[in-house]
Amino acid sequence: ECEKKLQNKVVMITAGPTVEAIDPVRYISNHSSGKMGYALARAAQLEGAEVRLVSGPVSLRDPHGVTTVRVTSAKQMFDYVKSNIADVDVFIGCAAVADYTPVEVASQKIKKNDDEMTLKLKRNPDILAWVGEQQATRFVVGFAAESQSLKEFALKKLQKKKLDLICANDISQQGLGFNSDNNQLLLLYRDGQEKLLDIATKDALAADIMQEIGEHLKQRS
Numbered sequence: 001e002c003e004k005k006l007q008n009k010v011v012m013i014t015a016g017p018t019v020e021a022i023d024p025v026r027y028i029s030n031h032s033s034g035k036m037g038y039a040l041a042r043a044a045q046l047e048g049a050e051v052r053l054v055s056g057p058v059s060l061r062d063p064h065g066v067t068t069v070r071v072t073s074a075k076q077m078f079d080y081v082k083s084n085i086a087d088v089d090v091f092i093g094c095a096a097v098a099d100y101t102p103v104e105v106a107s108q109k110i111k112k113n114d115d116e117m118t119l120k121l122k123r124n125p126d127i128l129a130w131v132g133e134q135q136a137t138r139f140v141v142g143f144a145a146e147s148q149s150l151k152e153f154a155l156k157k158l159q160k161k162k163l164d165l166i167c168a169n170d171i172s173q174q175g176l177g178f179n180s181d182n183n184q185l186l187l188l189y190r191d192g193q194e195k196l197l198d199i200a201t202k203d204a205l206a207a208d209i210m211q212e213i214g215e216h217l218k219q220r221s
């Protein structure tokens with residue numbers, strides 16, 4: 001079967017880390033490489049979708065035929081999502097959005113002294129949960145990286161963020177996940193279906209995920 005599964009569909013994907021400024025030279029971030037999100041963007045494009053990739057700072061090249069928007073902070077990522085979500089059929093939150101951001105960004109470089117220093121942080125918006133809250137026919141997908149109780153914690157996130165599908169990966173397994181080219185994913189659907197995608201490259205997993213999403217969209221219509 002070689003028919004394209006996401007023809008005429010608009011797919012939005014968040015990818016990579018977010019970077020939260022402390023002052024003009026310092027920031028808070030994480031080790032997300034963006035590899036999974038970019039693989040998903042390429043796979044969706046190959047299935048015929050119009051793809052909008054919203055990416056934090058990563059060292060990957062823009063995927064061919066994909067509208068790629070580079071952002072820095074969670075707030076910028078959220079602003080882009082809010083402004084460009086209206087016609088989106090499939091939303092995939094794959095970014096490692098920083099959970100916290102400095103309450104204030106110093107306009108000048110903060111000077112050190114010999115005392116301890118305290119940085120006050122506030123919660124960032126949960127972009128995926130916001131998309132899940134929207135009353136739309138949109139298919140909403142999240143990722144969950146867990147180091148224990150994989151299925152239980154992932155199912156909680158599926159419900160809390162009102163997702164249709166969550167792709168869970170066990171980050172206690174060496175050589176998989178974060179910076180790696182390989183991963184293993186447990187797919188958990190809102191309706192209780194589940195499917196294990198065994199260890200493979202992120203490109204192969206992304207292709208499988210797009211097939212899965214295509215099938216579920218077909219069943220819906």
Ligand code: C5P
Binds near residue numbers: 095096125128142
């Ligand atoms: O709650 P947790 O961060 O583990 O959830 C992970 C999922 O939620 C991922 O799909 C991630 O992209 C999304 N997320 C988000 N905005 C946040 C935190 C997480 O979109 N502020």
